[in-house]
Amino acid sequence: MNQDYIVPDNWCIIEEGFEKDRVMQSESLFSLGNGAMGQRANFEEHYSGKTFQGSYIGGVYYPDKTKVGWWKNGYPEYFAKVLNAPSWIGIRVKVNGEELDLNTCKSVRNFKRVLNMKEGVYTRSFVATLPSGMEIQVNVTRFLSLQYDEVGVIRYEVTPLTEKATITFESYLDSSIENHDTNWEEKFWNTLDVKQVGNRGFIVAETKKTAFRVCTFMENRLEVNGVVSNIQKVNQKENYIGFVYETSAEKNQTAQFEKYAGYVTSFNHPKEKLIEETEYLLLKISSLGFEELLKDQKEDWAEVWQMADITIEGDVKAQQAIRFNIFQLNQTYSGKDARLNIGPKGFTGEKYGGSTYWDTEAYCLPFYMATKNAEVARNLLKYRYDQLGKAIENAEKLGFKSGAALYPMVTMNGEECHNEWEITFEEIHRNGAIAFAIYNYVRYTNDFAYVPEMGLEVLIGIARFWHQRATFSKDKNKYVILGVTGPNEYENNINNNFYTNYIAQWCIKYAKECLDKVKTSYSNDFERVWKKTNLSENEIEQWLAVAENMYYPYSEELNIYLQQDGFLDKELITVAELDKKERPINQHWSWDRILRSPYIKQADTLQGFYFFEDHFTKEELARHYDFYEPFTVHESSLSPCVHSILAASLGRMEHAYTFYLRTSRLDLDDYNKEVHEGLHITSMAGTWMSIVEGFGGLRMRNGMLHLNPQIPSQWKSYSFKVNFRGQILKVSVSPKETKLLLEGISLQLSINGKDVTVENGKEMIVSL
Numbered sequence: 001m002n003q004d005y006i007v008p009d010n011w012c013i014i015e016e017g018f019e020k021d022r023v024m025q026s027e028s029l030f031s032l033g034n035g036a037m038g039q040r041a042n043f044e045e046h047y048s049g050k051t052f053q054g055s056y057i058g059g060v061y062y063p064d065k066t067k068v069g070w071w072k073n074g075y076p077e078y079f080a081k082v083l084n085a086p087s088w089i090g091i092r093v094k095v096n097g098e099e100l101d102l103n104t105c106k107s108v109r110n111f112k113r114v115l116n117m118k119e120g121v122y123t124r125s126f127v128a129t130l131p132s133g134m135e136i137q138v139n140v141t142r143f144l145s146l147q148y149d150e151v152g153v154i155r156y157e158v159t160p161l162t163e164k165a166t167i168t169f170e171s172y173l174d175s176s177i178e179n180h181d182t183n184w185e186e187k188f189w190n191t192l193d194v195k196q197v198g199n200r201g202f203i204v205a206e207t208k209k210t211a212f213r214v215c216t217f218m219e220n221r222l223e224v225n226g227v228v229s230n231i232q233k234v235n236q237k238e239n240y241i242g243f244v245y246e247t248s249a250e251k252n253q254t255a256q257f258e259k260y261a262g263y264v265t266s267f268n269h270p271k272e273k274l275i276e277e278t279e280y281l282l283l284k285i286s287s288l289g290f291e292e293l294l295k296d297q298k299e300d301w302a303e304v305w306q307m308a309d310i311t312i313e314g315d316v317k318a319q320q321a322i323r324f325n326i327f328q329l330n331q332t333y334s335g336k337d338a339r340l341n342i343g344p345k346g347f348t349g350e351k352y353g354g355s356t357y358w359d360t361e362a363y364c365l366p367f368y369m370a371t372k373n374a375e376v377a378r379n380l381l382k383y384r385y386d387q388l389g390k391a392i393e394n395a396e397k398l399g400f401k402s403g404a405a406l407y408p409m410v411t412m413n414g415e416e417c418h419n420e421w422e423i424t425f426e427e428i429h430r431n432g433a434i435a436f437a438i439y440n441y442v443r444y445t446n447d448f449a450y451v452p453e454m455g456l457e458v459l460i461g462i463a464r465f466w467h468q469r470a471t472f473s474k475d476k477n478k479y480v481i482l483g484v485t486g487p488n489e490y491e492n493n494i495n496n497n498f499y500t501n502y503i504a505q506w507c508i509k510y511a512k513e514c515l516d517k518v519k520t521s522y523s524n525d526f527e528r529v530w531k532k533t534n535l536s537e538n539e540i541e542q543w544l545a546v547a548e549n550m551y552y553p554y555s556e557e558l559n560i561y562l563q564q565d566g567f568l569d570k571e572l573i574t575v576a577e578l579d580k581k582e583r584p585i586n587q588h589w590s591w592d593r594i595l596r597s598p599y600i601k602q603a604d605t606l607q608g609f610y611f612f613e614d615h616f617t618k619e620e621l622a623r624h625y626d627f628y629e630p631f632t633v634h635e636s637s638l639s640p641c642v643h644s645i646l647a648a649s650l651g652r653m654e655h656a657y658t659f660y661l662r663t664s665r666l667d668l669d670d671y672n673k674e675v676h677e678g679l680h681i682t683s684m685a686g687t688w689m690s691i692v693e694g695f696g697g698l699r700m701r702n703g704m705l706h707l708n709p710q711i712p713s714q715w716k717s718y719s720f721k722v723n724f725r726g727q728i729l730k731v732s733v734s735p736k737e738t739k740l741l742l743e744g745i746s747l748q749l750s751i752n753g754k755d756v757t758v759e760n761g762k763e764m765i766v767s768l
Contacts, residue, residue, distance in 0.1 A: 003025065004669065012114050013030060013324060014112070015029075015113040017111055024050060026113060027042055027051065027676075028349060028675050028676060028679050029115070031348040031679065032120075034149045035335075036057070037347065040678075043102065045091060045102075047102055053084070055086070056082055056083065059337075060210075061080045061081060061212075062080070063077070064080070066419045078417055080412040081188065083207060084350065087174045087177055089152070090171070090174060091259060093158060095136055095158070095160065095166070095168075096134060105131070111126040117324065119297065121141060122141070122142045123139070123142075136160055136165075137159040139156075140154065144262075146297060147297070147300055149336075150262045151261075151262045152261055153258070154257075154258065155290055156257040157256050158254070160250075160253070162251065164248060164250050169245045173242075188208055189207060191203060191239045192206055194239070194240070196234055197275075199243070200218065200219045200279070202278060212267065214264070214265045217264065218243075218261040219286055220243055222255065223255075224248075224253065229245050232245060245257070307721055310691055310720045312718045313718070314715050322688070324667075324668060325685075326688060328679055328684055329681065331346065340355070341356040341380070343356070343682075345677070345678035346679060349677045349679070351677045351678055355412050356410070357410060361380075363686050367685040370723055370724070371688075378445075381437060381454070381455065382454060385454035387407075388461060391461060395465055402464060403460070407462075422492035423485065428465075428500065429487060435503075435507040451518060452522040456529050463508045463511035463543050464539075464543075478551035479546045479549050484497050485497075486563065487601075488601050488604035497563065499604055499608040502550075504546075504550065505548075561608075571597075574631060575631060575632065585597070602635075602636035603632070603642035606628055609624055625650060637686075640659040644656045644660045644663060644690040653711075666680055667680060696731055704750055705724055706750040707749065718732075718733055724747065728742070733768075736767065737766060740764040741764075742760050745760055751766050752768075
């Protein structure tokens with residue numbers, strides 16, 4: 001049974017009532033981020049119950065030495081850990097000397113958390129009865145500033161309800177933090193300096209090995225009825241600094257504590273000047289104050305939503321879910337910094353390590369391309385260009401030569417840092433997603449200049465890899481690709497995965513197409529790249545021989561491409577015939593049993609039909625969908641969205657809607673029973689795609705937008721916006737008609753197969 005405690009609401013994630021056994025789930029669901037840092041929704045006050053403390057800084061990581069049972073040549077030396085950073089949210093609260101701890105209170109009533117996604121603000125309120133019988137009302141407001149992305153703000157209010165009380169706040173910073181996820185139980189931080197300057201506290205700490213230096217800071221203010229209290233005491237230890245404030249409050253009088261805190265890092269400032277830089281920042285922040293910062297926050301989020309929002313009328317759970325997904329994507333990546341990327345858990349947990357997977361190119365790029373601008377999407381591609389040298393090194397470690405590039409499955413800095421052999425060595429289809437992202441970007445933005453500037457070198461490295469990775473089979477008289485893992489990670493070390501072979505040949509052909517275009521239109525760049533990569537016509541001919549003679553496993557009897565050579569040797573029992581008690585199979589079956597089964601973790605052959613839809617007929621898609629979907633267990637967060645889009649393309653709207661709900665409420669309803677570990681950030685982009693590409697039918701063909709809108713029977717209407725080459729198109733769909741409204745000059749597009757021109761500010765209505 002899925003969890004169902006989140007209250008349906010159009011704009012907010014709401015939890016009512018305090019339950020200890022769901023604290024960790026809620027810490028994930030109510031997480032905050034601003035693109036530069038983020039944190040789980042841990043309580044500010046002390047909590048002795050089960051909790052997963054987590055604060056994270058974009059780009060800061062630790063190379064945790066690889067731990068494997070048997071070392072194999074080519075293994076990465078380390079697994080990059082997303083670092084749990086020094087904590088700044090802590091505020092210990094005592095009332096008449098008695099500590100507030102929701103785990104030990106006599107009772108907790110009127111407990112409510114609200115994540116206001118419209119404004120980017122998290123609030124929590126409750127009435128607690130302490131063991132002594134004292135009752136207090138607590139109201140907490142927290143946000144991470146979008147405008148000042150090194151700063152978080154907390155307002156913590158305590159009101160005694162039974163009698164006058166002495167209230168003590170100890171606001172602290174703590175750098176003795178440990179990762180939940182470590183290979184060798186190591187601590188990853190060295191504390192260099194703990195310092196007080198007036199009402200401000202600082203801890204400067206540095207990561208071991210990678211030497212990222214971080215100043216964690218705080219400034220506090222306690223006020224009761226207009227009277228401000230000073231620090232009573234400073235508790236300073238090797239990894240800790242706490243400021244103690246004390247005040248008295250009458251019955252029903254509120255003690256208001258404010259904390260401005262966060263991180264200033266060597267990622268953006270000189271190492272030796274971190275405290276100095278932090279003091280400048282705090283001067284600005286404290287002069288603005290809580291209300292002004294909150295006002296800025298609301299305005300900044302309003303601007304994000306102006307472009308990114310999707311509205312759904314008639315289905316509150318679907319509306320809440322899509323906004324939750326869009327909100328978390330914007331909290332994770334703002335596009336301001338080309339050194340950062342979109343980790344699968346974002347700032348909500350540590351699982352998976354690394355900050356970059358193929359998810360970024362395959363799933364996230366379309367969302368950022370259409371809801372931000374071309375520059376943000378370009379930054380995601382620049383990230384991979386900047387790491388091309390490392391991708392070539394990664395390939396060299398596995399025996400590839402002459403500039404062949406293998407992009408990592410998991411990375412922080414371009415080096416491969418994933419240490420499961422069946423993924424690290426075999427899930428090579430990730431290379432294809434990098435090339436496809438370049439193609440996707442160019443066709444959407446019309447910015448071909450990216451290719452001669454950066455993309456061509458990436459495409460050459462990838463084409464070289466596929467050429468060298470393929471083997472000529474005399475038996476088949478074709479090129480084959482052996483020993484791989486496709487997107488379906490429930491099959492390892494198989495031969496001729498259809499998707500891998502198909503995208504390999506496509507990558508080579510696309511590299512050649514780009515080479516020809518750059519040679520014709522950008523001759524200077526062509527000569528530079530030709531010399532730099534030491535390319536020759538003979539080598540290109542060898543690539544093309546592989547691409548044009550690639551083998552694809554095929555069943556004449558079923559008239560379908562096979563996921564891999566041996567797929568029909570399996571016992572083909574569908575998912576519907578499985579005992580529900582054995583689901584998810586990854587939590588109930590041995591790995592050996594999973595590998596021998598026909599069960600598919602996520603779209604594999606169908607991933608190829610999603611990327612290369614125009615290469616196949618609708619009849620071919622229907623045949624492949626009908627064969628593979630019944631074997632798909634959807635135990636990857638990336639699975640339901642692709643199936644939703646393909647189902648919509650086939651006009652199967654009930655299927656499409658079911659998969660949409662599954663992908664959009666994956667975390668809110670905890671389908672996979674793992675939300676306590678963090679959210680599935682990258683699959684959230686797939687939720688956006690399910691509506692825009694699935695129900696909206698948005699496609700790019702021949703340099704033009706194509707729309708084929710449909711609407712689930714459960715909805716009254718829905719709308720979305722896309723930024724297409726600097727023009728903003730709003731699409732509003734109801735059961736009878738589609739309305740198009742343009743902010744731009746004029747836009748020619750195709751809707752329901754008919755070419756139309758939409759003029760600025762003039763609403764066009766097209767009948768469904």
